[in-house]
Each structure stands twice: as structure tokens, then as C-alpha cells.
Amino acid sequence: MRRRGERPLGRTPTLASILAELRDKGVRPKFIYTIPTVQNPSATIMGVERRQKMLDLARKYGVPIFEDDCYAELIWEGSRPPTIRSMDREGQVIYCGTFSKTIAVALRVGYVVADWPVLRRLMPLKTDGGCGALEQMALAEYCPEHYAGHVDELRRILKGKYDVMTGAMAEQFGASAEFAQQQGGIYLWVTLPDSVDTDKLAQIAGAQGVAVNPGSDWSADPDAGRHRIRLCFGHASHQQIRDGVARLADICHGEFGVPQRGANVER
Structure with a gap:
């Protein structure tokens, strides 16, 4: 992002000061x-008050918001908050969604919701020939009668896999791994001790058949994510999750000495 001249804005509480700083610089x-x-990778859900504050700041400084809501259907606990787009009355928000997270990964069909002055500028920039007509027709046939039931079942399945993943992490890593309780998503954001370099861990684990995402790849500040990993449980079976976490714990212990215990056994 920085190479392209983009600047990550970080957490919402710092947004006002950053926007003010940029305004002062012209x-x-x-x-x-x-x-x-269900933010990626933390799986956090922004509260309504913070959404309103972000929208107010965007209006104050004349900056549009691009709201990516690709994981919003994957909440298995609590109610889905209103979109920022639904709170907008001035055309400040560009909203996008997708069916690739809910129906099929290979189904690369998404959509944008925005006011016409924005859409008419976006449409000429689409250079891939458009989404396939067959996929769109299949979705139009499937969704009215089947989509809601499918998503309900998907949530149930993902919640089960999340429980297996968190249980396996607690069993194999114990207090060496920290993660927050989640209300949805397909991934777990884990913090490991400072002695663990997850860039190195991901490389070694990958060579041994255990795929994890190093935190540096998912952080605006790579150094801040150096001791974190993103574990995806969306596709794996329950047994694959248990086996993968156990293997990851063994690899982590072999390279960094943690966790010292796993499944109540001293390593």
C-alpha cells in the first residue's frame, strides 16, 4: 500500500486526527x-456508534467510504448491524458485496451499490468484459428460494468449525495463544508470544503441509503482525482442523520452544 502512495488509516479512533493532518497538508x-x-483478519464487528462516527468524519472531510461487506452474511451469533451505506443519506458510501464467501469460492460474482453519479464513473473502468452471464442467471434462479436457507446452514457449519478450531488451539497451545471470541467469519486471528516469528513459522509449516497466514501479510504495520497468524477454517473438516493445529503446535515448539505443553503432555 505504501509503495502505491496509499496510507492505512488504522483504527477508527485515529481517523479524525489523520484526516485533519492530511487536510492541513492539502x-x-x-x-x-x-x-x-467480520473484519479481515480480526473478525471484529464495528458497532453502530462507530459506524456513525466514521460516516460523520467522511462527510466532514469530503471523503467517500468504500464499504466491503463480503463477510456480513457469516455472522452466527447476534444480529447483523446496519450497513454504513444504509445510514448514509448523502451518497457518501460505496457498498460492495459478493457471493463467493457464501455460495462458492469459485463463483466470482459481486456487486456494487452506489448513487448513479458514482456508478456512471465506475462502469467505464470495468475492463474484464463483465461477469459471466451464466453465473448471474444461475444466481438469479437459485437465490430467491434457496439462498436464505443455504446461508442459515452455512452459519451452523462454520460455527461448528470455529468451536473445533478454538478448542484445538486451547488444547494444543494453551496460554501461549491468545484470540478473541468471535461472532462470525471463516478465520481465527491469533497472537503468539513475542519469541515466535510467524513469517518463519508459516514458511516452515507450509513446507510440512500446514498452511497458515503470517500476521505481517495482514497488518498495515508488518512488524506489529510479526507474532500473529491467521488460521482459516472455512474449507477444512473437523479432523483436518484438529490434526493441523496439533501439527502446527509441534512445529512451533520445535522452532521456538512454545507451546511447552500440548494436550496436557509436556513437549
Whole structure:
């Protein structure tokens, strides 16, 4: 992002000061990008009050918000918050969604919701020939009668896999791994001790058949994510999750000496 002249805005509480700083320098950001519902990789859900504050700041400084809501259907606990787009009355928000997270990964069909002055500028920039007509027709046939039931079942399945993943992490890593309780998503954001370099861990684990995402790849500040990993449980079976976490714990212990215990056994 920095190589392209983009600047991550970080957490919402710092947004006002950063926008003010840029204004004083005569710079107006192109947009504010956010995944407010089941954020990637933290899986956090932004509260309504913070959504309103972000929208107010966007209006104050004349910066559009690009709201990426690709994971919003994957909430298995609590109610889905209103979109920032639904709170907008001035055309400040560009909203996008997708069916690739809910129906099929290979189904690369998404959509944008925005006021016409924005859409008419976006449409000429689409250079891939458009989404396939067959996929769109299949979705149009499937969704009215089947989509809601399918998503309900998907949530149940993902919640089960999340429980298996968190249980396996607690069993194999114990207090060496920290993670927050989640209300949705397909991934777990884990913090390991400072002695663990997750860039190195991901490389070694990958060579041994255990795929994890190093935190540096998912952080605006790579150094801040150096001791974190993103574990995806969306596709794996329950047994694959248990086996993978156990193997990851063994690899981590072999390279960094943690965790010292796993499944109540001293390593």
C-alpha cells in the first residue's frame, strides 16, 4: 500500500486526527476502505456508534467510504448491524458485496451499490468484459428460494468449525495463544508470544503441509503482525482442523520452544 502512495488509516479512533493532518497538508484521501462486519483478519464487528462516527468524519472531510461487506452474511451469533451505506443519506458510501464467501469460492460474482453519479464513473473502468452471464442467471434462479436457507446452514457449519478450531488451539497451545471470541467469519486471528516469528513459522509449516497466514501479510504495520497468524477454517473438516493445529503446535515448539505443553503432555 505504501509503495502505491496509499496510507492505512488504522483504527477508527485515529481517523479524525489523520484526516485533519492530511487536510492541513492539502491532501484529500481518495476514499476510506473498511470491512466493518467480520473484519479481515480480526473478525471484529464495528458497532453502530462507530459506524456513525466514521460516516460523520467522511462527510466532514469530503471523503467517500468504500464499504466491503463480503463477510456480513457469516455472522452466527447476534444480529447483523446496519450497513454504513444504509445510514448514509448523502451518497457518501460505496457498498460492495459478493457471493463467493457464501455460495462458492469459485463463483466470482459481486456487486456494487452506489448513487448513479458514482456508478456512471465506475462502469467505464470495468475492463474484464463483465461477469459471466451464466453465473448471474444461475444466481438469479437459485437465490430467491434457496439462498436464505443455504446461508442459515452455512452459519451452523462454520460455527461448528470455529468451536473445533478454538478448542484445538486451547488444547494444543494453551496460554501461549491468545484470540478473541468471535461472532462470525471463516478465520481465527491469533497472537503468539513475542519469541515466535510467524513469517518463519508459516514458511516452515507450509513446507510440512500446514498452511497458515503470517500476521505481517495482514497488518498495515508488518512488524506489529510479526507474532500473529491467521488460521482459516472455512474449507477444512473437523479432523483436518484438529490434526493441523496439533501439527502446527509441534512445529512451533520445535522452532521456538512454545507451546511447552500440548494436550496436557509436556513437549
